[in-house]
Amino acid sequence: MSETKKVCGIVMPISECDGLPTSHWKDVLNIVEVAAKDAGFTARLVSDTFESNLIHKEILQNIYNDDIVICDVSGRNPNVFFELGIRMATQKPTVIIKDDMTEYPFDTGPNRYIGYPRDLRHPKMEAFRIDLVAALEKSSEHSKENSFIGQLGPFQIPEVESKELPVGDIILQRLERLDRKLVSVAARASNNRIINDLRERAETFRWKKIGAKTVEVCVRSHFNTSVDNAISDILKTDAYCDLEISVKHLSSDHSHVKINGDAINERRFKADFEFSVENAIPF
Incomplete structure (x- = not known):
């Protein structure tokens, strides 16, 4: 043999x-x-x-x-x-x-x-x-x-082989624990980014309702021309063409916008307004 x-x-x-x-x-x-x-x-x-x-x-x-x-x-x-x-x-x-x-x-x-x-x-x-x-x-x-x-x-390296659990299983378990920790860290980092984005947006746009159909928006960190162009774009849409909008520029990147109309109570209006300002041409 x-x-x-x-x-x-x-x-x-x-x-x-x-x-x-x-x-x-x-x-x-x-x-x-x-x-x-x-x-x-x-x-x-x-x-x-x-x-x-x-x-x-x-x-x-x-x-x-x-x-x-x-x-x-x-x-x-x-x-x-x-x-x-x-x-x-x-x-x-x-x-x-x-x-x-x-x-x-x-x-x-x-x-x-x-x-x-x-x-x-x-x-x-x-x-x-x-x-x-x-x-x-x-x-x-x-x-x-x-x-x-x-x-x-x-060096004295402990034996990891055992009758109850082979070395391969031990290593895989530790890798899985490490993977879970990495996923947890990544999730926390993602949540922190989301929180920071929300905080920045809250500081950029401050909304105040002053009537059933009227709101005032304090807009910071956006040039006056961006705000003016955003308002112009909004009024060209079918959904918001009936709004009455006036704006007062307090500085080059600080404006107060007063908006009146039924459409301000639409669920998407706030997001649409902020999106228009953030993506408006600044000149």
Whole structure:
């Protein structure tokens, strides 16, 4: 009975990224898969069988469980860095690669990456394949102390795997809580904008009813010509052509408008008047 091969998960861009087409990343993937197989692993993307760009529970489980992971940070793809961060936190074997056109994303020194030419020219790609095979064989034997985090110091990272709740579920729960918090923050920001808009409008237009068919509007922050043009436009409409409107300009951007007529009691009149002033030509 043959021995089951260890699994090498691959994290990398799989669609257009940094100006490079999907076909480019497929070529890189083929080379990486060959190197992984040469090192004695079964190679596959951690996202295999998933067509969406979303981070699924099964993908997280692969990142956590795979015996070793190759991560290509070329092009600085956000999903790649997210998945790399999760993998590094496990202190399990990880090999990072990048092309020669991508700057080092964080200050860890060139020795922590295996580089390859972005144009994928053969002589250098063959040397890259040999280096990658060697790194896979060496990294698969490393203990947690030799991991990326382990080399930074003696950290004690609590185990998150449990019989009751797998690590993938825990990570997804925390992501969902973060998402809810972001939605809440966005909602509060939207509500604040609405409140501020209402306050500004209330300061711009002050309405005072002085009779059953008469109102007076104090208009601020709009030029006299804007108010005059708005009144002219309103009186040209069929709905408000019978109104009697007089205006007194107190300064260049402060006017009092007196309006008389049955139409002032129409539900839309107030909104129509304010809209006309705000959108009137100021000359």
